[in-house]
Amino acid sequence: MGCPPERIVFSGVGKSEAEMRAALEYGILMFNVESEPELVRLDRVAGSMGVKAPIALRINPDVDAHTHPKISTGLKRNKFGIPHGRAVEVYREAARRPNLEVVGLDCHIGSQLTDTEPFVHALKRVMRLVKMLTDEGITIRHLDLGGGLGIPYEEDSSPPLPSAYADALLKELSGQNLSLILEPGRVIAGNAGILVARVEYVKRGDGRRFVITDAAMNDLMRPTLYDAYHGILPVERSFDREESIVDVVGPICETGDFFARDRLLPTLQEGELIAVRSAGAYGFCMSSNYNSRPRVPEVMVRGERFQVIRRRETMEEILAAESLFPE
Ligand SMILES: Cc1ncc(COP(=O)(O)O)c(C=O)c1O
Numbered sequence: 060m061g062c063p064p065e066r067i068v069f070s071g072v073g074k075s076e077a078e079m080r081a082a083l084e085y086g087i088l089m090f091n092v093e094s095e096p097e098l099v100r101l102d103r104v105a106g107s108m109g110v111k112a113p114i115a116l117r118i119n120p121d122v123d124a125h126t127h128p129k130i131s132t133g134l135k136r137n138k139f140g141i142p143h144g145r146a147v148e149v150y151r152e153a154a155r156r157p158n159l160e161v162v163g164l165d166c167h168i169g170s171q172l173t174d175t176e177p178f179v180h181a182l183k184r185v186m187r188l189v190k191m192l193t194d195e196g197i198t199i200r201h202l203d204l205g206g207g208l209g210i211p212y213e214e215d216s217s218p219p220l221p222s223a224y225a226d227a228l229l230k231e232l233s234g235q236n237l238s239l240i241l242e243p244g245r246v247i248a249g250n251a252g253i254l255v256a257r258v259e260y261v262k263r264g265d266g267r268r269f270v271i272t273d274a275a276m277n278d279l280m281r282p283t284l285y286d287a288y289h290g291i292l293p294v295e296r297s298f299d300r301e302e303s304i305v306d307v308v309g310p311i312c313e314t315g316d317f318f319a320r321d322r323l324l325p326t327l328q329e330g331e332l333i334a335v336r337s338a339g340a341y342g343f344c345m346s347s348n349y350n351s352r353p354r355v356p357e358v359m360v361r362g363e364r365f366q367v368i369r370r371r372e373t374m375e376e377i378l379a380a381e382s383l384f385p386e
Contacts, residue, residue, distance in 0.1 A: 064088070068203055068240060070117060070167065072097075072138055079104045079112075088240075089113040089201060091165040093140055098153055105158035114153060115163030115203060118146050120184040124169030124177045124207070127285050133168025133181060140166065146188050147195070154197050161197055163240075164189060167205025170245060173218040175227040178204070182231050189237070203240040204228065210249040212288050212337050221246060245340040252339025254279050254355070255294065256318075258327050259310065268305045270327050275309025276316040277349040279335060279342050283315040290336035291318060293325055300325040307333070311350050348377050 067087040069078075072094065079101055082090065092098050092114050105112040119140030122133045132139045141149050153161050168181050182204065189199045209218040219227075221243075232239065256274035263269075281287035291307055293300075303326050309316040318335055327333065346354050353372035358365055 068115070068165070068242070070165065070205075070242075074101075076100065076104055080108065083108055083110055083112060087113075089115050089163050089203075091115050091117040091163075091203065092153070093117045095141070095149060095152070098149065098156065098159070102156040102158045111158055111160045113160050113162045115161075115165040115199075115201060116141050116146060116149055116153065117165040117167070118143055118185055118188065120166055120168065120181045122168050122177050122181045122184065124172050125174060126169045126171050126207075126209070127287075129285055130170040131168070132170075133166065133177075143184060143188070147191055150192055150197050151195070161199070163201030163203055164192075164199045165203035165205065165240075167203075167242065168207060170207050171209040172207045173209040173216065175219050175224055178207070178224065179227050179231060182228060186231065186235075189235075200238060201240055202232075202235075202237045203242065206242040206244045206246075208243055208246040210246055210337065210340075212290070214290060247340075249340035250337050252337075252342060254335040254338040254342060256333055256335060258329055258331050258333060261305075261327060261329055268303060270305045270307045270324075270333075272307060272309055272318070272333065274318075274335070274355070275311045275350070275352065276313060277311065277347045277352050278309075278355050279318065279338050280345050280347075281341055282318050283313075284345075289318060289338065291322065291324060292334050292336065293327060294332035294334055297325075302326065311352075348372075351377060353377060 064086045065088050068089050068091055069082050069087055070091040074097060083105060090101060090112055092101060101112050117140040119135060120133055120143050121135040124131045124133055135142060153159050164185055166181055166185050168177060192199055208224050211218060254274055256272040258270055259273050260271040262271060276283045282289060302323050304321055304323050306317060307319040307322060343357060353374060356367050356371040357369040359368045
């Protein structure tokens with residue numbers, strides 16, 4: 060909302076024609092083109108609108124980001140970007156097309172990176188490409204290095220701070236006449252949000268203890284999707300509680316509906332609230348209505364004040380788009 064078009068880059072392996080038209084009408088900074096068929100389509104769409112589309116090619120540098128395989132995007136087996144080895148050839152093709160203007164180069168190697176080394180490795184690879192392109196008369200003005208900087212989920216982890224990340228990049232970029240674009244997501248929002256849930260039941264299984272909450276995998280799917288760790292705390296602090304090993308699970312009929320397994324936590328009581336930490340990124344935006352569950356409200360807290368910035372959905376809203384097949 061309200062983002063100026065010159066600050067927008069458009070990435071994604073499956074841009075539709077309608078999306079291309081909308082972005083061209085809006086006048087965004089550049090399209091990060093991820094394949095040759097996309098290049099052909101964008102050239103045609105821009106031509107039909109009588110405009111030139113500003114483009115970067117998203118290069119897949121084949122660098123191991125040392126992150127979870129489902130959020131690793133810069134290996135040659137991943138669907139993203141144009142293979143590093145084909146980059147110059149595809150840039151030549153882009154430069155020849157009448158309705159495209161080459162303005163940049165892009166790469167995004169993954170998310171939740173906890174070390175700067177893969178970023179630097181990828182940067183070195185793409186900088187060699189920028190030099191080769193310049194030698195061919197293809198000028199790169201914008202270098203987009205994507206997002207990906209990780210955050211601490213576990214209490215004892217300490218991924219590099221944004222300042223260390225910036226230092227590592229700037230060391231490689233000194234003396235270059237390029238505008239640098241970054242697309243940070245998780246590092247901005249991840250630890251700014253928690254998911255608050257109520258304990259519905261504490262259940263003794265055969266040799267296990269289950270804490271069953273009113274929140275579920277549809278509200279925060281990272282644990283089941285990535286086996287991700289999220290810290291969990293009782294909202295009411297008390298220092299003399301006993302601790303026990305529990306599985307914290309949701310009410311949905313899926314064994315994958317869990318927030319923590321075999322976790323040592325202060326002993327929780329029916330009815331109390333818990334906070335599932337680090338839920339500000341890839342939390343609500345990945346949530347769904349699975350099991351006809353209305354999505355949770357979003358509450359913004361500033362100092363002592365709070366505001367519901369998105370209210371809880373209602374059952375009527377979930378059903379509103381449905382209609383019966385006519386008899
Ligand atoms: C192209 C691109 N840029 C940036 C991001 C943001 O990544 P992160 O939240 O890890 O900073 C993503 C995440 O999927 C992405 O696909």
